[in-house]
Amino acid sequence: MAAASLLCHVIARSAPAGRSRRCLLHSDPHTAHPLLVAFSRLCARGPLRDALALLPDLAAAGLTADPVAVSRLIKLCVRHGTPSDGRLIHRHVFGGGDVAAPSCSSLFVSNSLVSLYAKFGLLDDALRLFDGMPHKNVVSWTTVVAALANARGRKEDALQLFVAMLRDGVAPNMYTFSSILGACSTPRVLAAMHGSIVKVGLDSDVFVRSSLIDAYMKFGDLDGGRRVFDEMVTRDLIVWNSIIAGFAQSGDGVGAIELFMRMKEAGFLSNQGTLTSVLRACTGLVTLEVGRQVHAHVLKYDKDLILHNALLDMYCKCGSLQDADALFGRMPQRDVISWSTMISGLAQNGRSIEALKVFDMMKSEGPRPNHITMVGVLFACSHAGLVEDGWYYFSSMEKLFGIQPEREHCNCMVDLLGRAGKLDDAVKFIHEMNFQPDSVIWRTLLGACRMHKNADLAAYAAKEILRLEPDDQGARILLSNTYADLRQWADAEKSWKMMRDRGVKKDPGRSWIELGKQVHVFIAGDLSHPCSESIIQELSRLFSRVTNLGYTPQTEFVLQDLATEQKEDLLKYHSEKLAIAFGTMNAMEGKPIRIMKNLRICGDCHAFAKLVSKSEGKVIIIRDPVRFHHFQDGVCSCNDYW
Numbered sequence: 001m002a003a004a005s006l007l008c009h010v011i012a013r014s015a016p017a018g019r020s021r022r023c024l025l026h027s028d029p030h031t032a033h034p035l036l037v038a039f040s041r042l043c044a045r046g047p048l049r050d051a052l053a054l055l056p057d058l059a060a061a062g063l064t065a066d067p068v069a070v071s072r073l074i075k076l077c078v079r080h081g082t083p084s085d086g087r088l089i090h091r092h093v094f095g096g097g098d099v100a101a102p103s104c105s106s107l108f109v110s111n112s113l114v115s116l117y118a119k120f121g122l123l124d125d126a127l128r129l130f131d132g133m134p135h136k137n138v139v140s141w142t143t144v145v146a147a148l149a150n151a152r153g154r155k156e157d158a159l160q161l162f163v164a165m166l167r168d169g170v171a172p173n174m175y176t177f178s179s180i181l182g183a184c185s186t187p188r189v190l191a192a193m194h195g196s197i198v199k200v201g202l203d204s205d206v207f208v209r210s211s212l213i214d215a216y217m218k219f220g221d222l223d224g225g226r227r228v229f230d231e232m233v234t235r236d237l238i239v240w241n242s243i244i245a246g247f248a249q250s251g252d253g254v255g256a257i258e259l260f261m262r263m264k265e266a267g268f269l270s271n272q273g274t275l276t277s278v279l280r281a282c283t284g285l286v287t288l289e290v291g292r293q294v295h296a297h298v299l300k301y302d303k304d305l306i307l308h309n310a311l312l313d314m315y316c317k318c319g320s321l322q323d324a325d326a327l328f329g330r331m332p333q334r335d336v337i338s339w340s341t342m343i344s345g346l347a348q349n350g351r352s353i354e355a356l357k358v359f360d361m362m363k364s365e366g367p368r369p370n371h372i373t374m375v376g377v378l379f380a381c382s383h384a385g386l387v388e389d390g391w392y393y394f395s396s397m398e399k400l401f402g403i404q405p406e407r408e409h410c411n412c413m414v415d416l417l418g419r420a421g422k423l424d425d426a427v428k429f430i431h432e433m434n435f436q437p438d439s440v441i442w443r444t445l446l447g448a449c450r451m452h453k454n455a456d457l458a459a460y461a462a463k464e465i466l467r468l469e470p471d472d473q474g475a476r477i478l479l480s481n482t483y484a485d486l487r488q489w490a491d492a493e494k495s496w497k498m499m500r501d502r503g504v505k506k507d508p509g510r511s512w513i514e515l516g517k518q519v520h521v522f523i524a525g526d527l528s529h530p531c532s533e534s535i536i537q538e539l540s541r542l543f544s545r546v547t548n549l550g551y552t553p554q555t556e557f558v559l560q561d562l563a564t565e566q567k568e569d570l571l572k573y574h575s576e577k578l579a580i581a582f583g584t585m586n587a588m589e590g591k592p593i594r595i596m597k598n599l600r601i602c603g604d605c606h607a608f609a610k611l612v613s614k615s616e617g618k619v620i621i622i623r624d625p626v627r628f629h630h631f632q633d634g635v636c637s638c639n640d641y642w
Helices: 003-013 034-045 048-053 055-061 067-080 083-094 107-119 123-132 138-150 155-167 174-183 187-199 206-218 222-230 237-249 253-265 272-285 288-301 305-317 321-330 336-348 352-365 371-382 387-401 407-419 423-431 439-451 455-468 473-485 489-501 532-548 564-572 575-585 603-616
Strands: 510-515 518-523 593-597 620-623 628-632
Touching: 034 048, 034 055, 034 067, 048 055, 048 067, 048 083, 055 083, 067 083, 067 107, 083 107, 107 123, 107 138, 123 138, 138 155, 138 174, 155 174, 174 187, 174 206, 187 206, 206 222, 206 237, 222 237, 237 253, 237 272, 253 272, 272 288, 272 305, 288 305, 288 510, 305 321, 305 336, 321 336, 336 352, 336 371, 352 371, 371 387, 371 407, 387 407, 407 423, 407 439, 423 439, 439 455, 439 473, 455 473, 473 489, 510 575, 518 575, 532 575, 532 603, 575 593, 575 603, 575 620, 603 620, 603 628
Parallel strands: 593 620
Antiparallel strands: 510 518, 510 593, 620 628
């Protein structure tokens, strides 16, 4: 026992006998008593053990503990992560072993104890104490409402308690509303809560508005969140972060980047939260130049691993492996996410052998691989046709790393076998899995069936998908495309008619390209772009150049029963060709042309891009939904295996 504590212990034991034990918070005050002074100091500074050791002595001496000191002691328990010590304080303060507070309790201390139980997820204890409190104020109600709102599966309880709070005549404050907004289960409930906020005049509070923005974004209501944001007279960094994160998470990368630019113009300095959200937006849009600007802001957070991982992911998914390699090499620390991101990034960019070399480095000098790492490794094998390697890694991952194969790993194996044309092996693998195949796995097989023109197996896979997800129209589209690939026009027309009857429309090919911080979108066959006339002229020039290098239109990639000339016209205005022409028109010396595409690149556009890269001496990088194609000097990084 420390010297000060020992002194207090002796003084306490020398106190007059015969004093009965009373509630610590309601006995006669002895403010100058050395025991109380020592207790208050220990509650403020610790050590926690010494402060707790004085509780029995205070009770024996019949001294009144200062509620502020007891509250500080409870906070010490929270800091040390010891809820059992909180229960000990509860028993000593209120007497007996019951967690319910008797009438002698201090509201201030009771609120602190409720908060302690809530922070450690001990909701039953928090509710029992709360229900036994003879007096409750807005802090009491808000603490329990917030705890229920943040707990899994208790949001409805939070809403019911909020209603009880209103019926009890307690007016919610900004913290109550900020907490309960996260419990709104439907847009209708959110609208009602928004109305209550306006009614009590808290709609101008920055904290509440930030929570309102988060709530609207959670339901995907970008307009609602933007409306709340635009109505604000004053904004702080928390609000800016809320709106930017909401747009980024909802997939509106353009909106997120525009808001980031506005935030900088307004004079706000970004923090880690802002930068992580904007990097996510840049990753989704493949806006490398904006991402590089964000990198400049990241430099001041040179030890922030989360930010560095987000930056690494952005470079990999924007196809800039030179930047990714450099960043990975100088990161002050790397965790399993860093290594996994680099492995997946190399694989997605057609550098599967290098991805497997990084995996070997990870095994020798990095952290233990996890299930995400193995998805990247199997992806690398799949997209390089490394069937034997893929089988080895899949069959040994549990033995070597203790990783039980999951659906994602099995999907990679189906993809590996399917791409390699081993369709029968893929079906056998599916039937021998330890769990029932889901629609994702059947869709992977269906894609392989189209690639290798196996209509019978494609029909089987499509049937399985529609059995699991009757409204999945993507399966019908893939099946009809498979029939069209095989020139089985009657079967294709039957599928198309069924889709027309259901009101299904095929998603047209879209490609987009970044130029001067602006994103230009091109749609197959759509010549409405302001520069369309110049783009058509540039396309004609490019076709003339690549024809001299041996290009001939591959009309088999037109999935319609048309004359050859009509097919060639359709091929000419595929979205990636329009984007390539726009890119060559505006290309800067030494910089690659970067294009994003919503659908898998067709064989004709692939051949065209290879030859344009050779005729123009340009690097063309096209990212489709699965991987990157780096075209340079007439060769693609995928080695024509995609």
